[in-house]
Amino acid sequence: MTILTRLEQWKEQGKISPEQHSHLAGLSRGEPFSLFLELNVLLYAGVLAFVAGLGWTVSTWSQQIGDVLVLTVLSTILASSFWYCFSRAPAWSPAETPAPSPIFDYVLYLGSLIWSLELGYIENRFHVLSGQLNLYLLATAGLFFFLAYRFDNRFVLSLGLSSLAGWFGLTISHWSAHQDAAYRQYALLYCLLVGVGGAILQRGGLKPHFFGTYLNVVANVLFWAVLSGVFNRDEYGLWVLALLVACGASLTWGLARRQFAFVAYAAVYGYVGVSSLFLRGVNDETGVLTYFAVSGVAMLVVLVWIGRRFGRRA
């Protein structure tokens, strides 16, 4: 029985009104057909391509076109973007607020990216902060958090979180350096700050719908940091304990809130960490493969049980 037949039946049985029937039947047939998602993707891709091209042009030709022209162009775009946002934004509300216009979020995102571009350019050309790029990142993170909360924008919130991570020295390229222990500590501090900050803001009713973004970022950074400790040759015991605690917390949170991404994090990161422990120093191929076969079955059984108990499509 197709959905159209079902709707017809439900209307005849009085379970839905004739108006609801005509509306829902229309939606099922694609009448009207919404291009909402496609237009948003086009806008996002357009902004990203524009800023990427601008950055590429500036970094390649700045000597030829001169600092004044570069800064004038960047400042004009920046000022126009922020003027547009501040002039059109509705009064601030701590609750989720819809954007005042369909392009609003993307204009703000454009302004934020241009801000990064311009600040990076100024610092690299004039060394205003005497090479203290960390300060620039901290200021940028602060600005992005302000803009995200003022205009209720997840794009800019994600930029803010990544800038803050940059300030904490979390750039991925640095993981290959020798100061792993220091970076792990910074990562944990970052998780603590972001996690506690996000929780306080949520409890205070300030854009509580952002909390999911905070938690996902914190969970992933935390697991990466802890796993890197587990992979250590020495002094990994504490990190193993931390991994087990993190997995337990993630699993509990995921099941309690029915946010199964956290169940998946616990399963995958936990499995990787525990497997690295069991297989440490094991060179026997048979032993390794037996481990994967047996542990895989065990994980599958547990996950199927979780799926049957909790995990219907969410």
Added chain:
Amino acid sequence: MRVYSASSDETLRARHLLTDWVGEGFLTKDQYQLLEKETVSELRTTNIYLRLVLFLFTLIIVGATAGLFYVVSRPSDQTAGVFFLIFAAVCYAAAEAAVSQARLYRYGIEEALAVCSVGFLCAGMQFALFSGNPYSPKPDAAQALVPAVGVAFSLWIWRRFGFSYAFLAAMIFVIFLPGYWTSSPSAQHLIVVGFYATGLAVVAAVRSRHRCDYLEEAYSLVEAFLWLGIYLAINLKLSSFDLPGQWWSGSRSASEFARPFYWGTWVLTWCLPPIVLARGLRQKDRFVIAAGAIVAILTFVSNKPYLGWPRHTWDPVLLGILLTSVAVFLRRWLARGPGGIRHGFTAARLSGKDKQWMNVGATVLGPLSPHSITPEPQTSSPDFRFGGGQTGGGGAGGDF
């Protein structure tokens, strides 16, 4: 032929639509609770996260078990091939059993088993039949049997279980076929296009019978894959292996193709996007519209390398302005129609899924640094260089 009955699929589809509609306020909570009881399915489903994790662990189990057999018995290539063929049969039987006995539906386990059965079948045939063959630069038509079987079995999995990515796998196997039949690059491209075009004709004919039913979305996705495949096979600048070098230097590799063929494909790269977009819009088909938009952008992006013109650093700026202008114009044009609707299209959001996708996209793509998608500066003087920064973020990397 399908392992799931039409009524089961329709019931699940109705259930998902009800969830979406109540989320958007088109139905009241009471109505939802009443109607939900009529859409109870006997199939066992799960959410996307557990599905992915179950898929992963099933792959680990199957891979480790096969590896264990291999390591313990250390067979010859032919014997290993037979082992793999047996594994293929076992995996397929297990996938069938997971559906018929445990009633799993998009649960990850049966999907991984079906995927493994395709992989084992191809590996088994390769080892069992062709492992002793010395390498020869000449195409050997007999060896085409392996990808041909890969195509056929992937299509079977797609029809039987409805996994769209199995169709994509079949399309990928098709790419390997012409190499066994001819060494001419032009002929290889044409053969691939021929296969995809035939598939497209069949799908277009079949899907007209499935408007508004549970198969509509599956056929829509498959048609979009085929359009994309045809375009990628036609666009010589995208299906070339030396892509970065050619793009950067702007030089054409027309030498390996006859001039009429090369320029014929260039004309086609401009003809195909409007055709795909027009079909998508006429059918109101989301995936085909997306395929049309993607091939249109790819045409703009690959045009200069095609013509042998040098690329400029400001090309992405122009592309960005074009994309944004098209989006803003379309949105405004649609919004000015009666009730925000023109020709059956609207820019308004009608489904909760769209908002969900937007939120996930904003979280994942928000921190994407534009600098990460642009090449390194083309020219640099020794006394002036951006770089030396120690940290990155907020859209600008440390080496900006």
